[in-house]
């Protein structure tokens with residue numbers, strides 16, 4: 533027995549919406565999906581007329597749907613945006629090669645200019661080379677830290693006004709959960725923000741913040757959008773994996789859990805006397821950081837000095853390692869000097 | 876042809892779910908005759924025994940699909956069709972889409 537569309541349009545429903553439980557037909561679903569993203573954009577005042585917006589494009593489902601729907605909404609509601617695609621090539625053989633092909637397809641399908649920046653260009657190292665140095669234990673730390681900054685560096689290079697990322701409701705709920713588990717109060721506050729703006733960096737916006745992953749996949753499927761899906765060839769982020777599985781299990785029992793967790797994160801208030809890390813700019817690269825030398829620059833320093841463990845773990849440990857390094861260097865310098873004195 | 880005579884189905888995997896099936900997305904299958912009607916629940920067991928190439932726990936969990944894998948029958952969400960209890964018809968197209976794979 534076919535179920536009829538909750539919008540009473542006379543068509544048969546094709547999906548049950550996780551957020552509302554409504555059964556919708558294809559056309560009513562498209563309309564509801566797009567309208568919700570539009571109201572997220574309007575409500576959060578994510579864009580201004582004339583903004584140049586870089587869509588962070590990975591070739592995956594979220595960024596593919598984001599690029600498609602932003603183009604559609606820009607035309608439907610006259611946002612007056614100039615949309616471009618920005619992709620980061622981590623340099624992982626057999627992983628990005630295929631997904632970059634998908635991004636190129638997006639470029640052609642949506643007629644948006646595409647820029648691909650590689651870790652090699654930005655940092656001097658590909659992920660393959662990094663893994664060769666450090667093994668497969670902490671590679672996700674490097675990849676994640678570098679990727680976050682790569683978008684800032686790329687956005688600055690393209691001189692865009694905003695970067696739009698494809699983070700969906702499930703991603704954000706997952707991040708809230710992880711920050712709770714880690715007790716990271718600063719990130720917990722930041723991660724639910726629909727737009728992040730800090731001095732010296734280009735604002736990031738998340739138009740799909742309230743969009744369920746299921747709907748993104750269904751939208752892509754019914755619209756026949758081509759995207760690329762794979763697991764990273766290196767060890768998947770195990771911790772995030774557990775958080776994700778936990779959430780999906782909960783979602784099965786109670787679909788609203790995703791929204792509930794996001795709201796919990798948003799409603800959280802932190803007492804004034806709680807010390808928060810101050811956001812400053814990195815003395816090396818000038819990008820936003822929470823310490824004098826940002827995480828990316830520290831990791832890079834470790835790689836370049838052949839000490840890849842520098843920057844892994846707590847800040848205090850990094851500082852200790854760096855201090856030891858400096859005193860060792862000073863000692864060898866003075867040893868060289870005194871050795872020179874003898875001649 | 877009814878469930879009693881066996882069924883021909885098109886089974887598809889995408890969104891990364893195909894990685895568990897030797898990267899093959901489309902499978903034309905014939906299910907054998909059965910006294911009990913073929914439901915999705917029963918199909919899952921059959922898939923596990925006949926198609927699944929690796930890591931069954933990434934596909935099946937507690938006798939259902941792992942949460943995060945979407946199921947569509949003839950392009951309709953199985954949540955509208957009774958999920959595991961849906962009785963398969965000859966020439967049904969059953970699609971499994973993973974939402975769990977990144978990109």
Ligand SMILES: [Zn+2]
Nearest residue numbers: 537541557560
């Ligand atoms: Zn309808």
Ligand SMILES: [Zn+2]
Nearest residue numbers: 814817826829
């Ligand atoms: Zn830096």
